[in-house]
Every structure is written in structure tokens, then in C-alpha cells.
Amino acid sequence: MAGLRLENLRKKFGAIEIIKGVDLDISDGEFVVFVGPSGCGKSTLLRMIAGLEDITAGDLFIDGARCNEMEPRERGIAMVFQSYALYPHLSVFDNMSFGLTLDRRPKAEIEARVREAARILKLEELLHRRPAQLSGGQRQRVAIGRAIVRKPSVFLFDEPLSNLDAALRMDMRMEIARLHKELGATMIYVTHDQVEAMTLADKIVVLDGGKVQQVGAPIELYKKPANRFVAGFIGSPKMNFLDVTVTRVADGSAQVESPSVAPVAVQASGFAAGDRAVLGVRPQALRDGGATALGSIKGHVSLVERLGHETIVSLDTASGERALAAIPQDATYEPGSAVTFGFDPGAAHLFAA
Ligand SMILES: Nc1ncnc2c1ncn2[C@@H]1O[C@H](COP(=O)(O)OP(=O)(O)OP(=O)(O)O)[C@@H](O)[C@H]1O
Ligand SMILES: [Mg+2]
Numbered sequence: 349m350a351g352l353r354l355e356n357l358r359k360k361f362g363a364i365e366i367i368k369g370v371d372l373d374i375s376d377g378e379f380v381v382f383v384g385p386s387g388c389g390k391s392t393l394l395r396m397i398a399g400l401e402d403i404t405a406g407d408l409f410i411d412g413a414r415c416n417e418m419e420p421r422e423r424g425i426a427m428v429f430q431s432y433a434l435y436p437h438l439s440v441f442d443n444m445s446f447g448l449t450l451d452r453r454p455k456a457e458i459e460a461r462v463r464e465a466a467r468i469l470k471l472e473e474l475l476h477r478r479p480a481q482l483s484g485g486q487r488q489r490v491a492i493g494r495a496i497v498r499k500p501s502v503f504l505f506d507e508p509l510s511n512l513d514a515a516l517r518m519d520m521r522m523e524i525a526r527l528h529k530e531l532g533a534t535m536i537y538v539t540h541d542q543v544e545a546m547t548l549a550d551k552i553v554v555l556d557g558g559k560v561q562q563v564g565a566p567i568e569l570y571k572k573p574a575n576r577f578v579a580g581f582i583g584s585p586k587m588n589f590l591d592v593t594v595t596r597v598a599d600g601s602a603q604v605e606s607p608s609v610a611p612v613a614v615q616a617s618g619f620a621a622g623d624r625a626v627l628g629v630r631p632q633a634l635r636d637g638g639a640t641a642l643g644s645i646k647g648h649v650s651l652v653e654r655l656g657h658e659t660i661v662s663l664d665t666a667s668g669e670r671a672l673a674a675i676p677q678d679a680t681y682e683p684g685s686a687v688t689f690g691f692d693p694g695a696a697h698l699f700a701a
Pocket of ligand 2: 390391392
């Protein structure tokens, strides 16, 4: 088992800096999820930790030891790739034992480790099959099994479930959560999937442009995003952002309004009357009817998506902006009709324009 420490980690490809000084502490046994837009450097950072990319500057510590120059095999790390990367001509057993055979481990030990991994991953019946004879989810489990047999102290997962259909993803997500409990190993996991990030992580790291934007527990990031980027990235559908003007400030709050947002006081500091600002309200915070709510947004319905358990209403506001409301039941709205959605100001955020 091992913790990790990244100190001002940097990576350049030629003249272009891709990872721009990442500091991060990961405790022994922690489940850390990296999220961020495509191209922000998630895979690069994972590959630097694995030793598959060299580190341009900064220091990487695993279990207290600096290992910038250490060979990948010596780092006690195993990586699971999105593409599985299984050997098609080898059986499941041989795919899983491949690394151990290369390491010249005794035959009995290899046999025992593969059987144990197969038990954990429910692959015992499939050990003689070739990858082509497996479903996508089974192949993914073999790729994870190949990592488990090496008994790494740190697992790195790069979008391991993105090739699977929705139902299988959910099964595998639960498997991975169970695996983390059973093995107690440190896990670093890259994903684009909001639900995976929110449910698996002890800690989420939000990256953008090669820099850490915020690190925290999933709910902390959801409720207290440090900036507009994190606010827009965590949560689905995305948080609504509406241009507003600050009309009054008081201790710890600012009153804002716009042609579509009725005057409302929101918790905020660092604003002055007359400032332009951006009001952030999650679609789930919007409720039909403005009368009883303390904040409200008005506009015309442009699109209604009825999902059964919830209804997503798109609103064209009087200020010419688009806002989404997620109503937690089936509801009907006439496109073109005027509506007002209310919200609790306690659930709203204010960002600098
Ligand atoms: N070997 C390389 N040479 C030059 N540039 C590279 C190399 N590998 C990655 N990059 C660039 O580094 C940036 C980060 O890539 P990376 O693969 O880490 O992104 P990512 O966050 O994993 O994205 P995605 O979500 O699409 O997988 C990209 O702009 C990419 O083009
Ligand atoms: Mg990637």
C-alpha cells in the first residue's frame, strides 16, 4: 500500500507545456478521480505517475520515495487502459499471468495469484477462453485482473469503462467500488462520467489546461465550487450561468438582477454595486412558479424533454440567454409559453463576470 505526492509536476512535449505545475497529495488507500475536458492532461499525468512518460520538472513521491527516474516495473503500480490491450492469441489465464511469467515468478505462485484474481472478478469459468470469445465487460475484467495479479500498491485506471454500454458500466462501477474495498489499494481513476466521479471518489481532482482547478470530496465540489469552471464542470445538466448586475452589497451578500432575474440577494463577497457578475443556478435548483420562491427567472419555454422520472425544460430568458430546469417528475409545458422558475438563493452562486 502506498500514498503519493506530486510536487510542482510539469510535462513538456517539445516547446509546449501540457502539465503546468501540479501539486497533489494522495493518501494510502484513497480513491482519487481525475476529471477535466478532453486534452486537459489527465492521461498524461497518469502516464507520468506510471513511468510511461518522463517528468520534465517537479518531483513524484510514491510511499515517501522520490521516483522520477524509477523504471515503471519498480514503482509498484499497475495501469488499466481504456483499450484493454489484451493479447488476442492468449487465453484469459495467460493474459493475466503474462507479466508474472516475464518476472519469472514460481509457477505455483502464478497459478495461485491468477486463481485469486479470477475469484475476485468472477472470471473462474472463463480462464481457458480467448479475448474474442468474451463480452466487453468480461474483457474489461480480464484487463483489471492482469493488474490485480501484480499486487500493485497503486492502481491507475484511464477511462476503463468508456467502451461499455450503460447497464454494463453501472455493473462495472459497482465492481470497481467493491474491488477498492476488498483490496484497500490506492486508486487513481480518470473518467468523463459524472456519476462515476461522484460515486467512486473519496476525492475528485478537477483539471483544466494542465492545472488543478480544485481538489475535494465530490459533494464539496458540487456544493462549493471554487470557480466558474468547476461549477460548470461538476453536475449534469450543467449549471445555468446568467449575466446579472450587482445593485446592492451587504455583509457577505450581494443583491443582483437582470431583465430575466428578479432582484435577489445571494451569498457572495468581493463585489461592489454596479459590478457585472454571473449568477449560477443548477437546473435541479429551479422549481416551477416564482411566487413562493425568493429568487426567480422568467422566460419562454423553447424545448421540453420528458424522461419519465424528470422533465428537462429549456427556457429562453428575456435577456436572450438559455437556462435549463430539471423538474423531478413528469410534467407538460407548451413550447412558446411564458414561465417563471423559482429558486432558493441559498443554492445559487455568484461569480465574477
Ligand atoms: N506524445 C505527445 N506529443 C505531443 N503532444 C501530446 C502527446 N501526448 C499528448 N499530447 C497533448 O497533450 C495534451 C493532453 O493530452 P492527454 O492525452 O493527457 O489529454 P486527456 O486529458 O487525457 O484528454 P482525453 O479526455 O481526450 O483523453 C493534448 O493537447 C495532447 O494533444
Ligand atoms: Mg485521456
